[in-house]
Amino acid sequence: MSETATRFYVVKKGDNLNKIAAIYGLTLDQILKWNPEITNPNVIQIGQRVRVSAPESSGEYQPFPGADFFVPDTASPIIEAMGNRLIEEHCSAYPGGPDDHWSDADRASYVKWQQKLGFSGRDADGIPGRNSWDKLHVPAVLTE
Incomplete structure (x- = not known):
């Protein structure tokens, strides 16, 4: 990166x-x-x-970190950058804004994004997949 x-x-x-x-x-x-x-x-x-x-x-987007990345104990600036993009896409379920910890609000916001893309049922479960992630264009972040 x-x-x-x-x-x-x-x-x-x-x-x-x-x-x-x-x-x-x-x-x-x-x-x-x-x-x-x-x-x-x-x-x-x-x-x-x-x-x-x-x-x-810079033209760089955050690569898809894999579905296993999005679990309750994950803390990363990638999650916050994703949340900010979801807000920009009018897909927010955040009570006060995203942070760097994966949460129920992140998942609920991502459901809105998946539904905006036309996904439904199990395909709109709030866990990012490569297809929906790549369309979100999360800017690349430094993860020091």
């Missing part, structure tokens, strides 16, 4: 864009360029995700 893979930061209480930029050694202009949905740099919300590395323009 390239070092230009997309990385996200989830806004916490007390954060502002200048602080987030400083944490990652970026400028405010870089943050704003990578996050065009932020129209007012003085207004961000707790739980909002902010891109802090090159966006998807």
